[in-house]
Amino acid sequence: MTEQENPKRRRRARAEEVNGSEPQSPATRPVETMVDVTDAPASADVLPATLDAATVQLVDESAATHESAEPALTETPIEVKNLDQPATPAQARIDSLLEALEAEIRSMPAADEERQGAIAEVIHLIRASITRWPKKVLEGVVSTLRANIKSDYLDADFWKGIALVLRYQLDANVDMLRRRWNGDYAVDEFGLDYELVQLTIPLLTFLYRKYWRVEARGLEHVPDDQRALLVCNHSGVLPWDGAMVGAALYFDHPAGRILRNLHLSWFSSLPFVAPLLSRLGQVQALPANAERLLERDELVGVFPEGLKGVGKLFRDRYKLARFGRGGFVKVAVKTGAPIIPVAIVGGEEIHPNLYNVKPVAKLLGFPYFPITPTFPILGPLGLIPLPSKWYITFCEPIETAHLGSERAEDPLLISQLTEQVRSTIQSTILEVLKERPGVFVG
């Protein structure tokens, strides 16, 4: 730690040399203002007051206690409230933590006056906002502070910035809650709630960038504002692949498009799941819904393998199941939407399905009940997917606009197109698998 610090200290010392014999070290400024403040403490501004408190400490170095700091601090009304109130256990713990921290700082070598002033400011900022911050945030701040006591984190402006951001965020969240409580929010024609989608973005970003390190290829094949039908292979027991294709289009596509996945009808009968899927822009897989979405130039994602794909056994991985009855091709031809085959590699390994216990599934009313290496042995922990490396390849679109919507009733054409899409996905998967260095590396 000290070795890290040294160059900086040296730099600062050099800076003082450059500035000349009269060092404009910040420590001198507060000493001057201190006199003013002690004369008229009531009129003192919040921040100078704390600086003074710190410098008072520095002047009589013998007292490493914080009692001498308190009188100056109590001038601000917030402080008084915090100190006088019989604090809640959590707050008392934070207070004691802060006090310990303060004492620790005071006992540090006195060479670095500037830094100590800054620390006092930080502590003041935390105290000032102690009533506004949620408990978790506070604990986090204190622990960060403890961990970084000797590093450059202790810069007043940095912390002021953080405090500001936190306050804004809190305000925004409170405002959002209030608005939603009063029903003051909007959903689109298909039930998508943009505010809720925004809330899922941190989780999706984490999964997309850090956990599965998704590599999206061929995004240029997806139009910026036109309709398109994305046909993907399905895998992974829990349908995370739909979310990741959506994330790829939202994060990495230049137009940041929203994908509307078509989901199994069964989900619409489940409590909590049904409204959640609907608010997140997922739509029940019915030809009428897909048609309506495509007519409004949306991106529609379908997984024609359905349950056969998502619930397939690990030994059958990357072997495409039957592509339904080609209903998706029919809709694409009818609306003239290009079909974009999408090959997802990596999704099969998140929950390796070793065995499907059909009787249990039947009992619970689930479509399948998988035994994976982690489920159900680890209980709910088994629901955490494995961190495989993902590749999502958007293949070249298959145009259908030139066929004309009346060809939608031509069974020969439909089965031909279905087979074409299926084989494109299968061969793309094989190509990616050929180049894939490993399941988890990359």
Added chain:
Amino acid sequence: MERRTVLITGVAGRWGRRLARQLVKFPIVRVLGLDIRQPERPVDGVEYIEADLRNPLLVELLRTEQVEAILHMVFASGLDQRGTQLSAEDAFQINVMGTMEVLAAAHAAGVRQVVLKSTTMVYGARFNNPLYLNEDAPLHGQEGMPSLRQRYEIEKYVADFRRNHDLHIAVLRFPGIIGKSGASSLMQYLGQPTPPMLLGFDPLFQAVHEADVIGSVLHAMANGANGVFNVAADGVMPLSRMIRQVGHLPLPILHPLAYNLQRVPGVKKNPLLRRAVPFDLDFLRYQWVADTSKMHTELEYTPQYTLDEAVEDFRGALRLKRYADVLPRRSLSNGIRAFLSRSGTAE
């Protein structure tokens, strides 16, 4: 100038009276009002006929008065005029058989146009409903409460009748009706301080403003519309949002509990519970949003109110209700109104 005659059946009811009030504004229209009971507040300019629909003389009436259009607004949903509960059989007689008679008489008398008011609930709320149900979607109202079953019967009969007769019949299917009056099942439901919802379900809801119910019926009549049309305000919103926007709080109930409670004998008929949830529980659980594109393109009717505006209007009315003394009381002016209308006819 020859006046054209329009017959409103069920003119003493809520919708009949409102339609009559709008229709008498047009000097070219002569309004006949038919109902089994006397109107509480007669509308000036309407010629009232107090009679039962199910009457062989109806054809005679239509012929001699040269009725061009019938607005059939008879629908008994539960209580008869004396405030007693109608038996399901009586309600069926009035609603279904009555409609059959009206259609038959209209055809026999050469009436040009019949307009019927129906509901989008006849599609039924089912988990595999498409997001937007168009007019061709299969009807599933037979599984619902008696009044919904009767709507379904009427719809089936009308579809059948349409195939064999060239009478213009416009069937307008409305979702929940919302507005100022507070007198519809949806408004009754939303007007409670804590409308019950099913925990974990929040279907998209649709509604139509009262003014648009009147407007679309008159529009369909004036344009000689023929066919079935969904008529609803533009826009959808989750049920919970609608409740909150009205200023109330949804009360979530476990759905297995609610469904099982419903099976207990007597619960379904309990007036208090029926007030709390005036429609089948499935309508709180699954989607039953109707596609209104045919209304825009074929009927060419544009609703005056969007969904947000309609809900806003209802909320305003709910708020005003708290200041009971500010609102003019109807009962005070009724006597004078009745007197005035009598002297009007004497002239």
